[in-house]
Amino acid sequence: MLSLGAAAQQEQMYTQFMFNKLAYNPGYAGSFSSPTLTTVYRQQWVGLEGAPSAQVLAYTQPFLNNRVGLGGTIMRQQIGISTNLTFDVAYAYRVKLKRGTFSFGLQVSARSIRQNWADPRIVALDQRDEGIPTEPKSKLLPNFGTGVYYVAYKDKWFVGLAAPRLVANSIDFADFGTVFSREVQHVNMMGGFTFQANEFLTITPQALFRYAAGAPFDAEMNVSVLLRKKIHGGLTYRLGGNTKGLGESVDAMLGMQVTNNLLFCLSYDIGLTALRKFNNGAVEATARWWFSPPDDVTEVGTNRPF
Numbered sequence: 001m002l003s004l005g006a007a008a009q010q011e012q013m014y015t016q017f018m019f020n021k022l023a024y025n026p027g028y029a030g031s032f033s034s035p036t037l038t039t040v041y042r043q044q045w046v047g048l049e050g051a052p053s054a055q056v057l058a059y060t061q062p063f064l065n066n067r068v069g070l071g072g073t074i075m076r077q078q079i080g081i082s083t084n085l086t087f088d089v090a091y092a093y094r095v096k097l098k099r100g101t102f103s104f105g106l107q108v109s110a111r112s113i114r115q116n117w118a119d120p121r122i123v124a125l126d127q128r129d130e131g132i133p134t135e136p137k138s139k140l141l142p143n144f145g146t147g148v149y150y151v152a153y154k155d156k157w158f159v160g161l162a163a164p165r166l167v168a169n170s171i172d173f174a175d176f177g178t179v180f181s182r183e184v185q186h187v188n189m190m191g192g193f194t195f196q197a198n199e200f201l202t203i204t205p206q207a208l209f210r211y212a213a214g215a216p217f218d219a220e221m222n223v224s225v226l227l228r229k230k231i232h233g234g235l236t237y238r239l240g241g242n243t244k245g246l247g248e249s250v251d252a253m254l255g256m257q258v259t260n261n262l263l264f265c266l267s268y269d270i271g272l273t274a275l276r277k278f279n280n281g282a283v284e285a286t287a288r289w290w291f292s293p294p295d296d297v298t299e300v301g302t303n304r305p306f
Contacts, residue, residue, distance in 0.1 A: 010212065011165075011186050012054045012077045014042060015236055015251045015267045016286045017208050018224060022058045022071045024188040024208070025162035026090035026105030027149035030069015034290040035061035045271075045279035050080040050121070060090070061291075067094055069103065081119045086111040088164070092149070100152035107145040107164055113171060114138040137173040141183065157193035164188070186212045192222075202226040216240055222253075230257050232265055241273035248273060255286070263288040 014020050020040055021028040038058045045051035060071035069092035077084045092105035117133040124132045147162025168182045192206025203225050210218040217239070224234035232255035240248035249272055255265025269282035 010184055011210075012042070012052070012075070013210075013218075013220075013238075014040060014054070014056075015220075015238075015269055015282070015284045016040065016253060016265060017190070017220065018192075018204075018206060018222065018234075019263070019265065019286045019288055020056060020058065021149075021160070021190065022060055022073055022090060023056060023075065023088075024164065024190065025147040025149055025160045026071070026088075026107035026145060026164065027092050027103040027147035027160060027162060028069075029060045029071035029090040029092040029103070029105055030062035030066065030094060031092075031101075031103065031149065031151060032060070032290075033062065033066070033294060034292040035059070036291070037289045039287050040284065042282065042284040044269075044282040045275065046281060046283060048275075048279040051279065052077065052079040054078075062094070066096075066101075068092065069094055069105075081116045081122060083114045083116075084111055085114075099154065100150055103149045105147045105149065105162070107147070109143045109145070109165065111141045111143065112138060113141065115173060133173060139171075139173070141167075141169040141171070143167045143169065143183070147188075156195065157191070159189075159191040161189045162187070184212050184214060186210060200228050224253070232256065232263070234267075236267075238269075241271075246272050249282070260293045261290050 014023065017024065019038060040056035042054040044053065054075065054077045056073065056075050058071065058073040060069060062069050071090040073088040075086040086109060088107055088109040090105055090107045092103040094101050094103045114136060116136045118135055143165045145162065145164035145166050147160060147164065149160040151158040163185055165183060166185060170179045171181045171183055172179055189209040190207065192204055194202060194204040197203050203223065205223050207222065208220045219239045220236055222234055222236040224232065226232055234253040236251035238248040238251065249269040251267055251269045253265060253267040255263060257263050265286045267284045271279065271281055
């Protein structure tokens with residue numbers, strides 16, 4: 001007899017966002033001198049059936065003497081009976097300024113949304129309800145987005161702002177005309193700076209802010225360190241949740257520059273919300289391959305991929 005509307009975030013969150021910036025901002029494409037291949041695996045709320053999981057494969061490289069950057073991303077997200085497969089292609093035009101490089105990016109994408117209503121885990125209480133599908137449903141949604149990204153050379157700081165999906169596509173599968181559910185624009189803003197504490201230790205505070213209409217404001221604050229040009233570590237605090245200000249999670253990160261080409265990093269999220277009683281946290285793994293790394297991959301400057 002009564003109905004209420006609900007709104008929530010639709011895009012996946014990643015703890016190691018500092019290694020996965022192309023998923024948030026097309027303006028980041030080509031920001032490093034080497035062609036770069038990045039893979040990410042995330043399992044959220046380990047031990048909770050149907051919890052979100054995500055896989056990412058991203059590639060980016062500069063062209064035309066670093067004046068242009070190109071990138072592509074394949075992302076798969078799954079939660080419950082829903083699976084999204086997203087293909088993004090990003091183009092960034094890079095302008096060298098006196099103290100840094102400013103990039104303007106455009107992105108086109110296609111997302112396949114599939115819901116498996118034949119999953120044996122779900123059973124309709126009213127088998128005669130025509131509004132409940134009994135077979136898998138899918139649809140393809142084109143979209144486009146834009147973003148800007150600036151990285152300073154000597155001051156060693158960066159900032160970016162992007163809206164990767166601008167079209168409010170319908171994500172309903174019902175046959176009637178009224179649209180109840182749409183894709184919502186997400187605005188991502190990131191920034192940070194790097195300083196050399198001593199000859200062995202580099203510290204990078206950075207943050208990611210995200211806003212989606214109808215959903216709570218979200219932010220992640222991270223402090224990463226690089227020890228002896230090999231060991232990566234970091235702590236992240238994520239806002240949100242139902243903890244009356246305590247936040248969504250505290251996340252720990254540990255990785256290694258295995259070779260000049262290969263970085264491998266793991267992170268673990270410790271949940272702070274009431275949901276922590278029903279899961280064992282979240283885990284994420286990132287592997288990044290630089291095809292042509294510079295002579296000193298730890299040098300912060302024009303080549304540093306923050």
